[in-house]
Amino acid sequence: RDQAIHDLWIEYKDSGDERAREGLILHYSPLVKFVAGRVGSGLPRNVDQNDLVSFGTFGLIDAVDKFEPERGFKFETYAVNRIEGAILDEMRALDWVPRSVRSRVREIQRTMAELEHRLQRTPTEEEVADAMGVPPDTLRTHLGEIANLGFVALDELLNASEKGSGSISDIIPDLTAVDPSGSFEKEETRYLLADSINRLPDRERLVLTLYYYEGLTLSEIGGVLNVTESRVCQIHTKAVMSLRNRFIE
Amino acid sequence: IDDLRSRRSICDELDTELSYYRRMIQGRIDLLDFELRRRSGEETRSLIEALPEILADSASGRTSNPLDRELSLDLPELAGGGAREVDTALSDGFLAHLPTIEVDELRRIRDSLSEMEAKISEQRRAVYDAHDIITGEITKRYREGTASADELL
Numbered sequence: 001r002d003q004a005i006h007d008l009w010i011e012y013k014d015s016g017d018e019r020a021r022e023g024l025i026l027h028y029s030p031l032v033k034f035v036a037g038r039v040g041s042g043l044p045r046n047v048d049q050n051d052l053v054s055f056g057t058f059g060l061i062d063a064v065d066k067f068e069p070e071r072g073f074k075f076e077t078y079a080v081n082r083i084e085g086a087i088l089d090e091m092r093a094l095d096w097v098p099r100s101v102r103s104r105v106r107e108i109q110r111t112m113a114e115l116e117h118r119l120q121r122t123p124t125e126e127e128v129a130d131a132m133g134v135p136p137d138t139l140r141t142h143l144g145e146i147a148n149l150g151f152v153a154l155d156e157l158l159n160a161s162e163k164g165s166g167s168i169s170d171i172i173p174d175l176t177a178v179d180p181s182g183s184f185e186k187e188e189t190r191y192l193l194a195d196s197i198n199r200l201p202d203r204e205r206l207v208l209t210l211y212y213y214e215g216l217t218l219s220e221i222g223g224v225l226n227v228t229e230s231r232v233c234q235i236h237t238k239a240v241m242s243l244r245n246r247f248i249e
Numbered sequence: 250i251d252d253l254r255s256r257r258s259i260c261d262e263l264d265t266e267l268s269y270y271r272r273m274i275q276g277r278i279d280l281l282d283f284e285l286r287r288r289s290g291e292e293t294r295s296l297i298e299a300l301p302e303i304l305a306d307s308a309s310g311r312t313s314n315p316l317d318r319e320l321s322l323d324l325p326e327l328a329g330g331g332a333r334e335v336d337t338a339l340s341d342g343f344l345a346h347l348p349t350i351e352v353d354e355l356r357r358i359r360d361s362l363s364e365m366e367a368k369i370s371e372q373r374r375a376v377y378d379a380h381d382i383i384t385g386e387i388t389k390r391y392r393e394g395t396a397s398a399d400e401l402l
């Protein structure tokens with residue numbers, strides 16, 4: 001069985017045989033379904049899943065063309081990365097995060113950073129709304145809008161200002177997986193993060209702790225706090241923004 | 250509560266593994282269905298041309314919130330390398346030469362994959378039931394105050 005696929009790789013890479021190439025694309029094509037479904041669940045709800053599958057299919061074709069079997073790596077792992085990359089690249093090219101939301105994120109982050117500096121503590125939603133000259137409900141609606149963009153976009157938006165300083169989702173997953181050989185650097189970051197979360201207002205601290213350290217979903221956290229899931233999303237977005245500000249300083 | 254957490258992480262591992270195999274089999278079933286439609290003349294496009302449409306989900310709709318944690322794209326340890334029924338099915342290279350396979354054989358493969366998919370989807374649902382019960386117990390402890398989030402930091 002495996003021999004047949006192995007032969008197709010040799011046939012395609014040696015002679016560029018188009019039939020072998022198509023055979024390889026079809027053989028691995030279910031990977032696109034797996035990746036598009038999972039990447040899709042971190043994107044805004046209005047994104048069309050069929051588009052993701054199309055982008056992902058180009059990623060797979062690209063992977064088949066560029067793969068070098070003689071290097072001995074498994075094709076599946078390489079292909080999954082390229083399929084994911086192709087989907088996210090296309091989404092960015094379509095500018096899926098509306099400009100108005102991008103500028104709103106910057107405005108909220110800037111206001112929060114100024115208030116934190118002045119008050120030497122995390123400002124409440126009311127204080128941020130006041131400083132922005134809007135009613136608290138309007139600020140909450142904005143926070144909800146930002147949350148609806150999903151995990152992938154939030155990460156990018158919050159890191160856009162300072163590239164390479166490590167995103168929240170890079171820092172946190174590492175921390176919860178206990179690492180026996182824990183390098184000093186990780187312990188240091190772990191401590192910094194726990195300290196920053198500890199200084200957040202009660203509700204924000206609880207949401208981030210249950211979300212990142214206990215691994216609960218937003219609706220499950222809503223059940224603990226007795227609030228709606230969309231309210232949890234708003235609290236989460238604000239908390240991650242203030243956390244972000246602390247990390248940058 | 251640590252015991253609950255370790256049981257839940259077992260469910261998460263099973264979910265990742267079962268969801269991977271389920272999707273790999275569903276993709277094969279959908280490609281077979283398309284080829285059978287091509288043989289009966291219902292479909293005139295080639296497999297490659299129609300690929301994105303074949304692989305898309307039937308209905309749209311999602312269970313999770315876009316803000317819930319990013320899903321892992323790690324492949325299960327064995328992916329295609331073990332000796333289980335599912336591994337044999339995934340390592341069979343029939344997709345690479347679908348147009349040369351007899352219709353009866355196409356139907357036979359489709360039926361056996363469909364049975365496998367139904368079993369895996371059932372196991373996956375059972376894992377979600379277990380996951381929901383365990384998580385329900387964890388959130389109850391937080392609500393009642395017997396578990397404290399501050400311990401986690």
Ligand SMILES: Nc1nc2c(ncn2[C@@H]2O[C@@H]3COP(=O)(O)O[C@H]4[C@@H](O)[C@H](n5cnc6c(=O)[nH]c(N)nc65)O[C@@H]4COP(=O)(O)O[C@H]3[C@H]2O)c(=O)[nH]1
Pocket residue numbers: 275276278279305306307308309310311312366367370371374
């Ligand atoms: N060939 C092929 N078969 C497919 C595909 N998608 C699902 N199936 C199979 O068809 C059954 C019905 O799928 P459904 O109508 O989407 O109905 C699904 C869907 O509404 C829901 N569901 C299951 N898993 C998920 C999920 O991860 N996300 C979402 N949003 N809904 C899900 O539960 C229902 C029952 O799911 P299951 O018991 O797993 O049973 C599923 C599964 O065995 C596909 O793309 N190709």
Ligand SMILES: Nc1nc2c(ncn2[C@@H]2O[C@@H]3COP(=O)(O)O[C@H]4[C@@H](O)[C@H](n5cnc6c(=O)[nH]c(N)nc65)O[C@@H]4COP(=O)(O)O[C@H]3[C@H]2O)c(=O)[nH]1
Pocket residue numbers: 034037038040041264265268269272306307308309310311312313314320377380381
């Ligand atoms: N604890 C728990 N976890 C759950 C449940 N349902 C799904 N999951 C997990 O959550 C992932 C994301 O689900 P989604 O957002 O609905 O996003 C899904 C959905 O949009 C689509 N999908 C998968 N299966 C079906 C299906 O049977 N029918 C339909 N319509 N869509 C499906 O593909 C995406 C990715 O699916 P997967 O790779 O299977 O990945 C799934 C699966 O690992 C649940 O009831 N409880």
